[in-house]
Amino acid sequence: MAVDKAMKILVVDDYKTMVRIVRGLLNQLGFNNVDEATDGPTALSMIGANGYGLVLSDWNMAPMTGFELLKAVRADPKTRALPFVLVTAEAKVENVIAARQAGVNSYIIKPFTHAVLKQKLTAVLGEF
Amino acid sequence: MAGTEGFDGAIAAIRQDLAAATEGLMAVAEAGLRDVALARAGDGEALSRIESGLLGVLEACALEDLIGQRLTRLQAVAAGARPEAGDPEEEGLLNGPAEPGQGLGQAEADIWLAGGGEP
Numbered sequence: 001m002a003v004d005k006a007m008k009i010l011v012v013d014d015y016k017t018m019v020r021i022v023r024g025l026l027n028q029l030g031f032n033n034v035d036e037a038t039d040g041p042t043a044l045s046m047i048g049a050n051g052y053g054l055v056l057s058d059w060n061m062a063p064m065t066g067f068e069l070l071k072a073v074r075a076d077p078k079t080r081a082l083p084f085v086l087v088t089a090e091a092k093v094e095n096v097i098a099a100r101q102a103g104v105n106s107y108i109i110k111p112f113t114h115a116v117l118k119q120k121l122t123a124v125l126g127e128f
Numbered sequence: 129m130a131g132t133e134g135f136d137g138a139i140a141a142i143r144q145d146l147a148a149a150t151e152g153l154m155a156v157a158e159a160g161l162r163d164v165a166l167a168r169a170g171d172g173e174a175l176s177r178i179e180s181g182l183l184g185v186l187e188a189c190a191l192e193d194l195i196g197q198r199l200t201r202l203q204a205v206a207a208g209a210r211p212e213a214g215d216p217e218e219e220g221l222l223n224g225p226a227e228p229g230q231g232l233g234q235a236e237a238d239i240w241l242a243g244g245g246e247p
Binding site for chain 2 (some may be wrong): 022060071091097102107109
């Protein structure tokens with residue numbers, strides 16, 4: 001099935017510059033329907049209220065980390081299957097294993113390039 | 129001293145991040161200026177190269193986030209504090225950017241995410 005580039009995407013990061021970067025790179029890839037949140041609780045509320053096709057989230061945020069956000073999304077039957085990508089500077093094996101066990105779809109290590117973003121989104125969503 | 133090592137390591141990493149981002153931005157600017165001249169001379173591919181370079185600038189701006197996280201860790205080191213995870217499952221997982229030469233690269237992370245890697 002072709003990827004719907006009009007899908008709603010949520011970008012979550014407590015650094016607004018990083019949100020702008022991810023939004024800019026998504027726009028370059030043809031995804032222009034992008035919402036943003038700078039903390040986990042707000043993101044969780046937005047996820048519950050909107051039909052997002054993808055979430056891209058940082059890990060190290062307060063008061064709710066991206067890892068906690070991922071687990072909350074996976075715990076809700078309505079959002080359990082929502083594609084969720086962690087975009088993070090956390091680069092230990094233990095982080096990737098924990099994220100995998102929590103049900104993350106992909107794991108992007110900062111800093112990253114637009115080519116890596118495209119590769120990972122293709123793997124999660126399909127060719128576009 | 130352990131405290132000094134953590135502090136010095138973080139400082140060294142910040143210097144390296146700044147140098148790498150500066151080099152990247154300068155390379156894009158230098159190549160872009162050459163491509164502007166080439167575009168004016170009729171090079172049809174020059175605009176694509178300029179676009180690619182500008183994407184590189186966008187990517188380099190992640191510097192602010194990475195240095196910000198390193199500075200947060202420096203503050204914690206200076207205060208003798210360690211990041212606390214609210215979720216017990218995250219104990220030891222909130223470390224911020226790895227120091228140069230440490231931490232997984234994207235290819236290694238992909239292997240571990242796919243369930244590979246060493247047992």
